[in-house]
Each structure stands twice: as structure tokens, then as C-alpha cells.
Amino acid sequence: MKNIKIAIVNYPTASQTAVHGLVEAMTIANTLCEQLNASVRFDASINVLEHLDTQQSVRVVVLPPCINDDFYMQENPLLYQYLSSMQQQGALLASACAGAFILAKGGFLDNKFCTTHWRLADSFRSAFPELKLNENAIIVNEGDVITAGGLMAWLDLLFEIVSLYSSPTIAQQLSKEMVVDNGFREQRFYRQFVPNRDHGDELALKAQDYLDANYAEPISVKAIAEHFFVSQRTLQRRFLAAVGHTIIQYLQKLRLHHACQLIELTGKGITEISYEVGYQDISAFRKVFLREFGLTPTEFRKRFSTNRVAAENESAF
Structure with a gap:
């Protein structure tokens, strides 16, 4: 039996819907794996900053979306060190929504394509002009790093991870079980025009x-x-x-x-x-x-x- 350990980082201001939803969804995925005789099980755990364990061996580290910018816009050397250590051990780094800012600040998106919430695209480009942002994409998978777009894109991230470590069939069954559409779509389907009027000119x-x-x-x-x-x-x-x-x-x-x-x-x-x-x-x-x-x-x-x-x-x- 292959056990896929997934560390979900519950950083300050992280969306608790995403944090706990990922754990619950992985439990459902395990049930489907058992029903379909797949020799894979997902072991998702919630990890707070104060207790990040660099000695723990994990396959995936997830940075969930957040509800404001108090944390992801700050420098977080302790978190960067943890992410670097996990990546060096072979872990896949994954983010949803504003989690991409954390990966970018830590240098984990250098020379890679990435995405974040369409509303944050201008801020992202301003902060990281050298990075290759595609704000239209829901998911960008660069092999060792995956970024997902919108606030609810943790669900897309979930299906991507399940598909990678079990099979696309199980990911599809999971989406049906959760009654969530995981068919092709782009962020630009949902983009709204929010013009800047706070410029002082x-x-x-x-x-x-x-x-x-x-x-x-x-x-x-x-x-x-x-x-x-x-x-x-x-x-x-x-x-x-x-x-x-x-x-x-x-x-x-x-x-x-x-x-x-x-x-x-x-x-x-x-x-x-x-x-x-x-x-x-x-x-x-x-x-x-x-x-x-x-x-x-x-x-x-x-x-x-x-x-x-x-x-x-x-x-x-």
C-alpha cells in the first residue's frame, strides 16, 4: 500500500474552509481508492507554523488560500526554510490563490510558470515582475510546484493531487461524489473588471x-x-x-x-x-x-x- 503524506500549512489568515476541507476530501478519496481497489491512501495532516517539522517526510506540502493579506505579503523565513527542506526531500509544493505569493517570495517559482487569483494578478506582477504569471489558468503544474488560481481553487488542487498520486479515474469519481465540476475552465471565465480609482490623479x-x-x-x-x-x-x-x-x-x-x-x-x-x-x-x-x-x-x-x-x-x- 502506497501512503501519500500531505502536509497542509495552516498559516495565519489561511482559509479554514480549505484547510479542513482538504482533509475531509482526502478521506473521501481514500474511500474511493478502497472501493476501486487502488493501492493508494492519502494521509493529510494540518500543520501550524510553530510546529512545522523538517524531519517529517511528506510527498506534498499545500499552502491554502487566505482571507486577507496580513500574512502572505510578509517575509516568512521560517516557512521558506520548511518549504525548502521539504522540496529538497522530494516533496511537491502546491498553493492555491494567494499562496502563490508565499512560494514566489521564497524563490520557489523562479523560472516557472504559475497562477494566482485573477484579482491579485496586478499585485503579483508588481511584486515579482520577473516571474511568468498566467492569471487565466486555474491550475499550473510545473512538476515540482503546482499553483492554483481562485479562492475555491483548492478544490482543483485537490483533484490534481489525487489524479497525480492515484489516477484520473479516482479524481473524476471524487468530483462526482462531491458534486463539483472539475471539467476544463479558465479564470478568465470568471474575471470581473475592477478598475483602479484610488490613484490620486x-x-x-x-x-x-x-x-x-x-x-x-x-x-x-x-x-x-x-x-x-x-x-x-x-x-x-x-x-x-x-x-x-x-x-x-x-x-x-x-x-x-x-x-x-x-x-x-x-x-x-x-x-x-x-x-x-x-x-x-x-x-x-x-x-x-x-x-x-x-x-x-x-x-x-x-x-x-x-x-x-x-x-x-x-x-x-
Whole structure:
């Protein structure tokens, strides 16, 4: 019988749902392994910082998601030492959501692709510009390090670990037992546009307000610059520095954000929504939407709409 020891690090501010959920899910996985005659069992334990044991031999160390940034943004040499020791002994390091910051700060993501919660992507890039972040991915497996995206991506991490150390069949059975979809998806399916407005640039803020009020109308950088009596170059430079997007990029994200709301919450047709948010070319709207979210507007509606009738009746688009 192969015993897979898994150490779950219960660091300060760690999500207790994830910490204890992983242990319980591994218990269910063990039941399935027994039923399917798999010679694997998972032994998951919860470990607090004060009692991390570098002498303990484990196969996987998991850094769960957290509920605020009090801990993961700090330096934690004791934890880095533990992770390094475990990795040197052959352990797989795994993180969910903000746990990637801990791995990055400790140098465990150097020269590797990784992911974290889409809302934390800008902060991650700012802190670790040299790392290869893919915020669209739910799971990035680099062999000795696995990172998972969103706050609930500890479930995806769970299925990945079970699949690696038992079989994909058992991971699939586990997802069915837990009634959790582990089919293909990306974080960009769920991404929302949350613009930065806390930047202190009055001109950029006024431009944001103007775009918020007029996003559905034909808009040019020239017209906005003339409206605020500045040059296009000055407006573009200050807007990009303050907001992190060009005006055209911001306008596109704003239009798509409102399109998503209309798709999710109303029964309006995709063509009507396209016009309503400022796209006169329906084909262009579809291409931009697909590039941004990885789904067509119709696929997005089927996945997320609160209006089941619209989702079922929407013709292919």
C-alpha cells in the first residue's frame, strides 16, 4: 500500500474552509481508492507554523488560500526554510490563490510558470515582475510546484493531487461524489473588471467618470482630451500611469463588463446587447468577447445566466 503524506500549512489568515476541507476530501478519496481497489491512501495532516517539522517526510506540502493579506505579503523565513527542506526531500509544493505569493517570495517559482487569483494578478506582477504569471489558468503544474488560481481553487488542487498520486479515474469519481465540476475552465471565465480609482490623479479620474457615463457612445481619445482641455498625449500618458490601461483598453473592458451584466441578468439578445454597450459590428464584439473571456457570448450566457429561458433559447452566436 502506497501512503501519500500531505502536509497542509495552516498559516495565519489561511482559509479554514480549505484547510479542513482538504482533509475531509482526502478521506473521501481514500474511500474511493478502497472501493476501486487502488493501492493508494492519502494521509493529510494540518500543520501550524510553530510546529512545522523538517524531519517529517511528506510527498506534498499545500499552502491554502487566505482571507486577507496580513500574512502572505510578509517575509516568512521560517516557512521558506520548511518549504525548502521539504522540496529538497522530494516533496511537491502546491498553493492555491494567494499562496502563490508565499512560494514566489521564497524563490520557489523562479523560472516557472504559475497562477494566482485573477484579482491579485496586478499585485503579483508588481511584486515579482520577473516571474511568468498566467492569471487565466486555474491550475499550473510545473512538476515540482503546482499553483492554483481562485479562492475555491483548492478544490482543483485537490483533484490534481489525487489524479497525480492515484489516477484520473479516482479524481473524476471524487468530483462526482462531491458534486463539483472539475471539467476544463479558465479564470478568465470568471474575471470581473475592477478598475483602479484610488490613484490620486484628478485628470485620470475625470476621464474615468466620462467613460463610465458615455461608454456606449462613439468615443475617441481626441474628443476626451478636448473635453478636458488637454493634449491627447498628456491625457494618454497620465491615464496609463494612473489606471494601468490605455483609454481604448479601458473602454473595451468597460463595455465588456456591462455586456456581461446584461448577458447574465437579462433576457436581451446578444445582438441587442452588443449595440447597447457600444459595438456596432456584431462579429467584432464576438471576437473581442471570446479573446477576453475564453467563451463566446452565448457560451457565457449558458454558463452564468440567471435567465434560464434566454440561455436555452439563445441561437448560436
